[in-house]
Amino acid sequence: MEQVPLLIQNGFLCDPANGLEGQFDLLIRDGKIAWIGKDPEIAAQALCVMSVPGAVVLPGLVDMHVHLRDPGFTQKEDILTGCEAAAAGGVTSLLCMPNTKPAVDSVETVEYIRQKAEAAKAHVYVTGAITKGLSGKELTDMAALQQAGCVAFSDDGRPVENAAMMTAALKLSKELGTIVTSHCEDLSIINGGIVNDGAVSKALGVKGMHRSSEDYITAREIILAETNDCPVHIAHVSTRLSVQLIREAKTRGVDVTCETCPHYFSMTEEKVLSKDADYRMNPPLREEADRVAVLEGLLDGTIDCIVTDHAPHTPQEKADFFTAPNGVIGMETSFAAAYTYLVKTGKMSLLQLVEKMSVNPARRLKIPAGTLSVGAPADITVVDLNRDWVVEPGKLHSKARNAVYKGMTLTGKVMTTFCGGRLVYTG
Known part of the structure; x- marks a missing residue:
């Protein structure tokens, strides 16, 4: 029409x-x-x-970290409702993550997503899985997935635990002209933790998620990217050491970019003292020193992008603090939250905010977005x-209500x- x-x-x-x-x-x-x-x-x-x-x-926002839960978990969200939320938040392009059921490890699943997204209210770009079934055991056919439409690769929701396999993925992604996004959490260190390891986890009497789980994998990915001359993108940065590691890597010329979410620069672990599972996510809310470090990383250019890590769950799943899955929704609130805590407070200009929420993610993904240019x-x-x-x-x-x-x-x-x-x- x-x-x-x-x-x-x-x-x-x-x-x-x-x-x-x-x-x-x-x-x-x-x-x-x-x-x-x-x-x-x-x-x-x-x-x-x-x-x-x-x-x-503004140029439409670009959210490069979204869980649409489709296929397989459509009781939480689906492609159409997720894009309804995106449109209401000013997000016109989004990158969906591969931890669906089945995982995005086949051409057929990529085609399913792209076909369903034709009726959606946002441009949906697809992240292909690095390993089959996100199992960490065997690489997917990344070339075939890219040919089918994937613009990035990740096993998001979990790290690629085998460093040799991650190295192979980084090298192949570079050949294909795409980007690998790493979920930096060592699962053996987390070992069942549900909130940040510290005073709050002790007060609640629950197992904590130690910050070293994030820092260790962040350091590993930087080393692998640097020694193999490959690009890498670090997901949802939340700790002060990870910010510092990325900052130092950039000064050495490592092709590393990273993202954070509004909750990591506007909230701390004290939120979970309420025993409200809507404040539980991966990685968890950290300490005040981490919040400040993330903020400083945004202001000095260490952190390139602001994303949501939109992770819908049903109210029933989120009802019990101790057993609920981690994750929060955020596409409808991301711009307002970032504007409120960054621009309204005078820490950042509107131009700088739009750069992190639109221009930079579009450029890293090499997608036609993030600009008001004539012809765009x-x-x-x-x-x-x-x-x-x-x-x-x-x-x-x-569909979800777990709004932080x-x-x-x-x-x-x-x-x-x-x-x-x-x-x-x-x-």
Whole structure:
């Protein structure tokens, strides 16, 4: 169906990819950005006009760490509902993780995801599994998976425990022009822990997850990437030592990038004293010194991307603190949380935030996103930066309700989202 040309008028455009910051009009035609400027004659030609005075117009957000739970766990989430949540959060492109059932270790599963995503309200990019069944025992046919559409590889949810196998994956991924994302948690160190190992785990009388589980695998991946001259991406960084290890690696020229999530720079382990399983995730909320280190890593460029690690679970699964699976949802709150804790507090500019939530992940994944350039896909997020709103899980678009910011007031509300020129959300 042909799209009617639409003019977004009176908005403040913010596009770090082009160094663009100012009040301009933007014309969408045939699913792409056709023009940006201030020409009244062109504006007069638009058949449809959307005036957004006081709002900011951003390139659609890119979330490179999302669990859509589809196939296999659709009671938690599915591709369509996950993308509904994405659109409501201003996310127009997302990278789904392979820990589904079956795992994303075959061309057939990749094709299933891509076909179902054709009806979704966001662009869905696929992460292929590094090992068959995420078992860590045998490499997948990464070349075939890439040919089928995978843009990255990971065994996310668990590490690749065998270093030789990880080395082989890094080398092959480099040949294919893709990226390996590493879930840095040594399971033998965690050994059944459910929260950060420290004062809070002791107070609760539960087994803790020692920070060395993350630091050890982070250090290993850096060494493997450096000695084999391969790129690597480190998932959900949460500890001060991991931040330091990545910082030092970057100064040596190692091709390492990394991500963190809003909860790691806005919350600490004290949250789990409530015995509310919605504050349990992997890796866990850490200590104040870790929160500060993650924040510093964001500000000095050590941490490249802000993602959600959107991990839906049913309310029934999350009911019991001690037995619940780890994970939180976040796509509808990620921008507001990051804006509230980083930009509103004066720690970071809006341009810098958009860089970490849109430009950098798009570039690392080599996908056509993260920019308002003329000719680029019309993936656009319009936000009211002055609007405060309370996070009410029952009003979110995900099937799940395990929202880590529930009951909290955040600033910055997504008003409108366009994906490929289609209006996919208005609120």
